[in-house]
Amino acid sequence: MAFKFSLEATDTDTAARAGRISTAHGEVLTPAFMPVGTAGSVKTLTPDELSAAGADILLANTYHLSLRPGAETVREMGGLHRFMGWSGSILTDSGGFQVMSLSPLRKVTDGGVEFRSHLDGSRRLLTPEEAIRLQDGLGTDIAMSLDELVELPALPEVVRGAVDRTLRWAARGLEERERLRSAGRGAMALFGINQGGTDAGERARCFEALGAMPFEGFAIGGLWVGEGRSLGLDMVEHECAQMPRDRARYLMGVGHPVDVVEAVARGVDMFDCVLPTRNARRGTVFISTGRLVVKNAAYARDERPLDPACDCYTCRRFTRAYLRHLFAARELLAMRLASLHAVHHMVQLARRARRAVTEGRYRAFREEFLSRYHSGDTLAPSSAPA
Amino acid sequence: MAFKFSLEATDTDTAARAGRISTAHGEVLTPAFMPVGTAGSVKTLTPDELSAAGADILLANTYHLSLRPGAETVREMGGLHRFMGWSGSILTDSGGFQVMSLSPLRKVTDGGVEFRSHLDGSRRLLTPEEAIRLQDGLGTDIAMSLDELVELPALPEVVRGAVDRTLRWAARGLEERERLRSAGRGAMALFGINQGGTDAGERARCFEALGAMPFEGFAIGGLWVGEGRSLGLDMVEHECAQMPRDRARYLMGVGHPVDVVEAVARGVDMFDCVLPTRNARRGTVFISTGRLVVKNAAYARDERPLDPACDCYTCRRFTRAYLRHLFAARELLAMRLASLHAVHHMVQLARRARRAVTEGRYRAFREEFLSRYHSGDTLAPSSAPA
Numbered sequence: 001m002a003f004k005f006s007l008e009a010t011d012t013d014t015a016a017r018a019g020r021i022s023t024a025h026g027e028v029l030t031p032a033f034m035p036v037g038t039a040g041s042v043k044t045l046t047p048d049e050l051s052a053a054g055a056d057i058l059l060a061n062t063y064h065l066s067l068r069p070g071a072e073t074v075r076e077m078g079g080l081h082r083f084m085g086w087s088g089s090i091l092t093d094s095g096g097f098q099v100m101s102l103s104p105l106r107k108v109t110d111g112g113v114e115f116r117s118h119l120d121g122s123r124r125l126l127t128p129e130e131a132i133r134l135q136d137g138l139g140t141d142i143a144m145s146l147d148e149l150v151e152l153p154a155l156p157e158v159v160r161g162a163v164d165r166t167l168r169w170a171a172r173g174l175e176e177r178e179r180l181r182s183a184g185r186g187a188m189a190l191f192g193i194n195q196g197g198t199d200a201g202e203r204a205r206c207f208e209a210l211g212a213m214p215f216e217g218f219a220i221g222g223l224w225v226g227e228g229r230s231l232g233l234d235m236v237e238h239e240c241a242q243m244p245r246d247r248a249r250y251l252m253g254v255g256h257p258v259d260v261v262e263a264v265a266r267g268v269d270m271f272d273c274v275l276p277t278r279n280a281r282r283g284t285v286f287i288s289t290g291r292l293v294v295k296n297a298a299y300a301r302d303e304r305p306l307d308p309a310c311d312c313y314t315c316r317r318f319t320r321a322y323l324r325h326l327f328a329a330r331e332l333l334a335m336r337l338a339s340l341h342a343v344h345h346m347v348q349l350a351r352r353a354r355r356a357v358t359e360g361r362y363r364a365f366r367e368e369f370l371s372r373y374h375s376g377d378t379l380a381p382s383s384a385p386a
Numbered sequence: 387m388a389f390k391f392s393l394e395a396t397d398t399d400t401a402a403r404a405g406r407i408s409t410a411h412g413e414v415l416t417p418a419f420m421p422v423g424t425a426g427s428v429k430t431l432t433p434d435e436l437s438a439a440g441a442d443i444l445l446a447n448t449y450h451l452s453l454r455p456g457a458e459t460v461r462e463m464g465g466l467h468r469f470m471g472w473s474g475s476i477l478t479d480s481g482g483f484q485v486m487s488l489s490p491l492r493k494v495t496d497g498g499v500e501f502r503s504h505l506d507g508s509r510r511l512l513t514p515e516e517a518i519r520l521q522d523g524l525g526t527d528i529a530m531s532l533d534e535l536v537e538l539p540a541l542p543e544v545v546r547g548a549v550d551r552t553l554r555w556a557a558r559g560l561e562e563r564e565r566l567r568s569a570g571r572g573a574m575a576l577f578g579i580n581q582g583g584t585d586a587g588e589r590a591r592c593f594e595a596l597g598a599m600p601f602e603g604f605a606i607g608g609l610w611v612g613e614g615r616s617l618g619l620d621m622v623e624h625e626c627a628q629m630p631r632d633r634a635r636y637l638m639g640v641g642h643p644v645d646v647v648e649a650v651a652r653g654v655d656m657f658d659c660v661l662p663t664r665n666a667r668r669g670t671v672f673i674s675t676g677r678l679v680v681k682n683a684a685y686a687r688d689e690r691p692l693d694p695a696c697d698c699y700t701c702r703r704f705t706r707a708y709l710r711h712l713f714a715a716r717e718l719l720a721m722r723l724a725s726l727h728a729v730h731h732m733v734q735l736a737r738r739a740r741r742a743v744t745e746g747r748y749r750a751f752r753e754e755f756l757s758r759y760h761s762g763d764t765l766a767p768s769s770a771p772a
Contacts, residue, residue, distance in 0.1 A: 039715040040708070044722065048703075069686065069711045076687060077707055085703050300455065301462060317434075317471050321463055322426070325455045329425040332718055336430065 003142070003189035003216050005248045011362040015240060015267035018357040021248060023089040023141035024187070025081060026056060030248065030269040031353050033260065033346040034059040034091060035277065039068070040084045043277060044336040045343065047086040053312065053344035054351055057089040057141075059272040062134050063098035067117050071137035079139025091272075092140040094131040094173075094193075097221075097253075100149055108148060110165065128169035129176040132190070136180055140188050142217070145173040147193040149222055159197040163206045166195045170210055189216035191250060198227050200238050207242050217248035220268070224254050233262055240267030257286050257349055261369050264353050265362065276346050280338035283327045286345055289377040294320055294338065295327035298380030308378060312344035313337075389528070389575035389602050391634045391655075397748040401626060401653035404743040407634060409475040409527035410573070411467060412442060416634065416655040417739050419646065419732040420445040420477060421663065425454070426470045429663060430722040431729065433472040439698065439730035440737055443475040443527075445658040448520050449484035453503050457523035465525025477528040477658070480517040480559075480579075483639075486535055494534060496551065514555035515562040518576070522566055526574050531559040533579040533607055545583040549592045552581045556596055575602035577636060584613045586624050593628050603634035606654070610640050619648050626653030643672050643735055647755050650739045651748060662732050666724035669713045672731055675763040680706055680724065681713035684766030694764060698730035699723075 002024040009018040021028040035042045035050060038061045042050055050058060060080060065071065077083040080090055096113065099106055103115035112127030128146040135143035146169045148162040170192045180186025192215040196203030210218065220239050223232045236251060243249055248269050254260065255273020263271070276286060283295035287307035294306060305315035306323065314323075314337040326334035349369075356365030388410040395404040407414040421428045421436060424447045428436055436444060446466060451457065463469040466476055482499060485492055489501035498513030514532040521529035532555045534548040556578045566572025578601040582589030596604065606625050609618045622637060629635055634655045640646065641659020649657070662672060669681035673693035680692060691701035692709065700709075700723040712720035735755075742751035 039711075039717055041712060041715075041717045041719040044718045046703075046719065046723075064715075068715055069707075073687060073707075073711075077689065077705070083705075083708055083711075085708070301459060303463065317432075319463070319469075321455075321459075322469055322471070325425075325459075325469075326427060329427075329450075329454055331425055331427045332430045332721065333427040333432065335718065336722065337432075 013363040014265040016362040033350040034272040062095035091142040094146040128172040132176040191217040193219040193221040219250040237266040276342040280342035281335040299324040314341040399749040400651040402748040419736040420658040448481035475527040478526040480532040514558040518562040577603040579605040579607040605636040623652040662728040666728035667721040685710040700727040
């Protein structure tokens, strides 16, 4: 019950907000980008490097951790914070998204999602209640409600059915947290997830019910799944307009720098995405002037850092030439140094957005960011992979 | 010409020595364990982590670097130190060993070694002179002479022939360095390599000639290739007894903790080996009480650090349970944290050996080390892989 969200500033020209979340593990400044630590590690990086990059919260995946090493093992080891050595805040997802994307077989009923583990094929059942218990076992600061996702495009009645089920599961998750609390557990905050595909009416209907439930924050789910940036941002704008000012807003799975800057302008507070670090491990990083494919031969003798405007460890210490060599030689240090830049870049982008809001100049910040991002400065003329 | 070796202490009960090498990149305390940075990176680790582990010198492989990114590229980027961001000393090998072990085709003549690149199949020729020029191009502090290796067991005349050729190549390497120096380059030290298989007579004959050449140090090559620890240590003992006191002695490719402690007792100053870090990447680390297979299920809930006696970053921050989980989940952070311990462990083992020598208690140190190493304390009873 340590959770608190306070709004510290709102922009006048846009819907951008600057806020602060308090949890049992410290303060989270918003807008916030949450690096993703899927299996109890943000791939290749230590918790100290995440802190040094400015991260104060990260996301961990309940599906992965509950299969391996198991929520019970994590609980016995003192919870996820202690297990992985991370002293900041943690948000866990419900596990639902990854059941849908990773399990070889799954069956959704009102009871929950039946699935098979992608690791050993064992049959499992994820109910809205179990999703809450697993996250409590991990010791998360912010848990997510189990929701039903539909693949888009979908028939209106399918979208409607998923919204109805998501609402029933949201209520059951809250009830389960109450049961845990009466047993002295369940201290974490709980966020509800709004669904409704790309149907503004369904999304509004979903939030009418969801917004009345005692969630500490609200997430926008089921977007950035192929519907296009413009439609996605429209949905975000409509949803944020409907959401109460005093609750945190989390746009799930979004993390391209341009999307983050545009979604903040529409009122979003929190983001997570594997894209920046997954790209980085493959030799492509976002820098302030665009997308740098550092493994390209064009950078073989480039003595500049990945991003001349960046002050992360990688950019302070190493050249593009060295990074390019490490990728060419398939050295693991390549993935690590690129990931470090990627996390730092996204966390600090959110931090800069926050400062722009508190200083009342978000519109100018956004324009400057976009024009710089599309400039391609310091990038090789050809971006064809080597 | 910045190279200097000074002997600071010799043990009374054993042949162990404590010394100090000065190079243009600082001081190297001996006995020294050199982590191996094959392709311009000690796999998974940053130069800062190597420094933090206490390393003051590392080994880089001329074969790998000259094929990719090329000695010329490294030279243009300001030399290997600058390219990889390492401010300590560097020793490079001649490339010969890896030509023999990695090239799909090679032909050894008096002229040198003809081979094909394992990367692109291109035909190359490594001469004793080219080995020196490549190492000079990399900007190394200590270069190695090209030698001829024979696979053991070998006929006496084959061993004899390789010794003769190694001696001719040694002289040609020194001459090439003189030519470089007259052109204002070739500032690095050069070590000669003694060969002779497991024939003490051949090794003595080799050193009679090699020891008369103006090398700054001498290496013992061609051992630990299957001849057995006891025979290998006998060879080391005989060779060290023959070597001048005022020159550094380097036992190539040796790095099991027990071998290091035993070889120091016989008068060796320098070591390198990929074994500790290669093992670490596969989930096995040397600790003070033996060999720990951390990926074993036995450690799934073990809250102790890898080595309770170690103060490396990994042991200060993480449990065996977490490391075991990271290996089970194939997280890259596992390889990194285990490698960090591995480097720290070997570098600090050499450092502790040095202190024992300067304090005149090497025999007691060796006994204590061996008894502890074989105790198996804190290790799981069964060492069967999970």
